Amino acid sequence: MSTRALLVVDVQPTFCEGGELPVDGGNRVAQDVAAYVAAHRDRYGLVVTTQDWHIDPGEHFSSEPDFVNSWPVHGVAESPNAALHPALADLAADVAVRKGQYDHGYSGFDGADEVGRSLDQVLREADVREVDVVGLAESHCVKFTALDAERHGFETRVLTDLTAPVSAEQGEQAHRELTEAGVELTPSTAR
Known part of the structure; x- marks a missing residue:
């Protein structure tokens, strides 16, 4: 059994074209992630999805968002x-983690699965040592999930062709932060 997990972060209509907080290329990312998993599921011992699942996230929602710390209502x-x-209808993830019920919930490590296990617990119980991170948005939830994975001691990669940032500038900033933290940035085709 592989000790590598795939973390599919926030691939939800709310972050795709036509959603409340769309990322350019979001629908393409969703389709590409689905195709990648269909072709390479055997590379992973565990596939985990995360979802923004906001109930009352406080100042995270704003009618006058700054698009840095506050946002339009999304992921309700x-x-x-x-x-x-x-x-992702045929993804067949092993675990689903929901996050951000009462806070920002940028990182998948802020959430829990249906029985209350944190993402860290889920990964450790499956003896995962390495994670690949994909999804939306690269500059926010993908970045924070990857940074937390690295901080928790997992060898972490972001598959750069299976994600998209909120903006090119924020994507470049995310790449700098991830690289400085030791996260590997690589296209999925390099596997």
Whole structure:
């Protein structure tokens, strides 16, 4: 059994074109992630999805967002746009983690699965040592999830062709932060 996990971060309609907080290329990322998993599921001992699942995240939501610390309403728990993207219908993830119910919830490590296990617990119970991170948005939830994975001691890679940033500038900043923290940035085709 592989000790590598794939973390599919926030691939939800809310972050795709037509959603409340769209990322350019979000629908493409959803389709590409689905195709990648279909072709390479055997590379991973565990596939985990994360979802923004906001109930009352406080100042995270704003009617006058600054798009840095506050955002338009998005990822509302139980709403259709908070569900996984339809492209992931056949993903067959092993674990689903929901985050941000009452806070920002940028990192998958802030959330829990349906029985209350943290992402760190889920990965350790499966004897995972390495993680690949994909999803939306590269400059925010993907970045924070990858940084936390590295901090928790997992060998961490972001598959750069299976993600998209909020903006090119924020994507470049995320790449700098990730590289400085020791996270590997690589396209999925390099595997």
